[in-house]
Amino acid sequence: MTKPDDPIGQVADSLLKIEMELRQLGLWESGxxxxxxxxxxxxxxxxxxxxxxxxQFVFVARMKVIIESxxxxxxxxxxxxxxxxxxxGRPEPGNALVRELEEIDRLLSGG
Numbered sequence: 001m002t003k004p005d006d007p008i009g010q011v012a013d014s015l016l017k018i019e020m021e022l023r024q025l026g027l028w029e030s031g032x033x034x035x036x037x038x039x040x041x042x043x044x045x046x047x048x049x050x051x052x053x054x055x056q057f058v059f060v061a062r063m064k065v066i067i068e069s070x071x072x073x074x075x076x077x078x079x080x081x082x083x084x085x086x087x088x089g090r091p092e093p094g095n096a097l098v099r100e101l102e103e104i105d106r107l108l109s110g111g
Contacts, residue, residue: 007073007107008067008073010107011063011067011073011104011107011108012067014100014103014104014107015060015063015064015067015104017100017103018055018060018097018100018101018104019056019060021096021097021100022052022055022056022097024096025052025092025093025094025097026092027052027056027092028052028056029052029053029056029057032057033048033049033053033057036048037049037053038057038058044058044082045058051082051083051086052086055079055083059079073108074108075108075109075110076108076109077104077105077107077108077109078105078109079101079104079105080098080101080102080105083097083098083101084098
């Protein structure tokens with residue numbers, strides 16, 4: 001368990017929980033999308049990736065690099081509303097993943 005005064009550790013723990021939820025939902029992919037799909041300039045790569053792919057290959061991957069490189073964490077995050085929209089009307093129950101994303105939003109936004 002990470003200490004409450006260790007924001008980097010808390011974010012790292014949260015990233016692991018996000019990965020676990022994606023795996024539990026069967027949405028974690030072993031193959032990486034084409035590089036051009038990851039280079040989209042649209043928010044969440046909405047024009048080239050599914051939301052869960054963006055989470056795995058863009059958000060989680062970049063956050064791991066930030067943590068491992070000891071760079072400053074982003075000061076703002078608002079991913080949970082996109083997750084809520086993504087899972088609306090889908091067969092996968094994304095409630096637990098949305099809760100984890102709300103937590104990382106809170107941690108990164110200083111709340």
